[in-house]
Amino acid sequence: xxxxxxxxxxxxxxxxxxxxxxxxxxxxxxxxxxxxxxxxxxxxxxxxxxxxxxxxxxxxxxxxxxxxxxxxxxxxxxxxxxxxxxxxxxxxxxxxxxxxxxxxxxxxxxxxxxxxxxxxxxxxxxxxxxxxxxxxxx
Ligand SMILES: CC(C)(COP(=O)(O)OP(=O)(O)OC[C@H]1O[C@@H](n2cnc3c(N)ncnc32)[C@H](O)[C@@H]1OP(=O)(O)O)[C@@H](O)C(=O)NCCC(=O)NCCS
Numbered sequence: 563x564x565x566x567x568x569x570x571x572x573x574x575x576x577x578x579x580x581x582x583x584x585x586x587x588x589x590x591x592x593x594x595x596x597x598x599x600x601x602x603x604x605x606x607x608x609x610x611x612x613x614x615x616x617x618x619x620x621x622x623x624x625x626x627x628x629x630x631x632x633x634x635x636x637x638x639x640x641x642x643x644x645x646x647x648x649x650x651x652x653x654x655x656x657x658x659x660x661x662x663x664x665x666x667x668x669x670x671x672x673x674x675x676x677x678x679x680x681x682x683x684x685x686x687x688x689x690x691x692x693x694x695x696x697x698x699x700x
Contacts (some may be wrong), residue, residue, distance in 0.1 A: 563666060567614055567615075567617065568613070568614055568648060569612070569613045569614075569637055570610060570611070570612055570613075570651055570652065570655055571610070571611045571613060572608065572609075572613075572655065573609065573611070574603055574604050574605075574606055574608070574609045575603075575604055575607065575627045576600075576603060576611060576618070576621070577618070578596065578600055579679050580597065580616075580617075581600065581618065581621070582596055582599070582636060583618070583673050584618050584619075584620070584621065584640055585599065586619055586640065586642055586661065587627065587640050587642075588638045588639075588641065589699065590636075590638060590699060591699040592697070594698070597670055602621040602623070602635075603621075603623055605630070606623040606635075607621065607623075607624050607625055607626040608623050608624040608626075608659060608660075608685040609621060609624075609626065610623075610624075610652045610655045611620070611652075612639070612648045612651065612652055612658060614643075618640075619639060619640045619643045620635070620637075620638060620639035620640060620643070620648045620649060620652055621637075621638065621652070622634060622636060622638075622652045622653065622662060623635055624635040624659075625633045625634050626660060626663070629663070630663055630664040630665065631663060631664060631667065631669065632656075632660040632665070632666050632667070633667045634653075634666070634667070634668040634696055635668075636673075637649060637652065637653065637668075639652075649677060650680075650681065652675040653658070653681050657681075661665065666683070668683065668695070669691055670671070670683070
């Protein structure tokens, strides 16, 4: 089983080139702001990553007040390893830490909506997500 060799790490300082390669592989525009991206991860409340040996296969970060609310800005799995349980394992680790909080919040792209539904996330009935976005991939 692939997951037998996948290691989940809980550390905020990650190798720059491996992070950028992952974001580029997923075509996420945050890769165009490498300094900010690395600072964002280092400044997060948590960063959970998935590794096969020294290959970075996926990561997620969390921003939290540590008491009531957590927001999950990023979750991405390398296209070559999607659909093999890595995203679920990363979010399970987040859930161990934040699952008891009053609110866990995220913005799901349409393609990831079903994935988050499987993990228990629901539509914000009566509440509209809103943002000001300066990325280039939406
Ligand atoms: C969305 C993403 C994080 C899912 O990670 P993953 O490792 O491929 O997903 P997993 O293999 O852990 O899937 C867990 C379950 O969700 C299902 N699933 C995975 N992706 C799905 C999708 N896009 N839609 C519906 N279900 C999905 C799997 O079939 C699996 O189902 P199971 O409960 O029957 O086993 C990954 O596809 C990805 O990085 N996509 C590109 C970046 C992205 O869209 N990130 C989210 C931004 S909001």
